[in-house]
Amino acid sequence: MRKIGMGLIAVMLLCLLATTSGQAAAAISLETAIDQAGRQRMLTQRMVKVYALIGQRVSVGRAYDQLDASVALFDKQLNALKPVAGTAEERASLRKIERLWRRLKKVVTAKPDREKAQGVDKLAEATLREADRFVGLLEKRSGKAAGHLTNLAGRQRMLSQRMAKFYVLRSWGLDLPAYRQGFDAAVVAFGNALRGLTNAEENTDAITKGLDDVTRQWRLFGLSKAVDGGRFVPSLVTRSMDKILDRMDMLTMEYARLGENKP
Secondary structure, eight states: OOOOOOOHHHHHHHHHHHHHHHHHTSOOOHHHHHHHHHHHHHHHHHHHHHHHHHHTTSSHHHHHHHHHHHHHHHHHHHHHHGGGOOSHHHHHHHHHHHHHHHHHHHHHTSOOOGGGHHHHHHHHHHHHHHHHHHHHHHHHHHOOHHHHHHHHHHHHHHHHHHHHHHHHHHHTTOOOHHHHHHHHHHHHHHHHHHHHHHTOTTOOHHHHHHHHHHHHHHHHHOGGGGGGGGOOOHHHHHHHHHHHHHHHHHHHHHHHHHHHTOO
């Protein structure tokens, strides 16, 4: 794999990696586990997105930075989550994620091939589903409103990269009905969840301000316009979705801290 560059997004992910590595030495809180497990969902989508970007030679240097950092972060967070899996069901789910990840890691870091892209995405989707189930198990054990909000905000990170992933796959010539439907469904889900988070009674002033920023970015971009006319602009779309991802990542950590501070 290519050496990790020092692009802005790579720096952000590497900072998260350093934090995760330090936390792995000791058991992390359940709220932090929900945050990190939720981030695993996002990484499955981001890795397919950059696989397709590299395959069509778009923003290649930045895409390699994101791929390398994402693979390393997934590995580190997976290790950090093992001590938190407190029930037999959680441990079984995590073992399944490990098995899926070994396969996904191998194919997503190989030379991109458009003929193999659908298979790579199917494996990422399977990993996403199990990662989502694991987050749900942690949220259920938490039993706190903040745990639910952390999960919901973390899912927004995944949706930002899911929209970008489907868009980039389509721009690569894989404009399949399933990808068009997946893109549209992710757009709707993101908008609905953003409204739900904005109306949460538990929001602090800082969280409210952050959500207002995301709402402005979301409306300003007007994602539906980006697919009109059949002219794809993957570089623009991925950068815009990454900006939303960055903000939602910070907000997810805010919700996790909110849960840690409440009984």
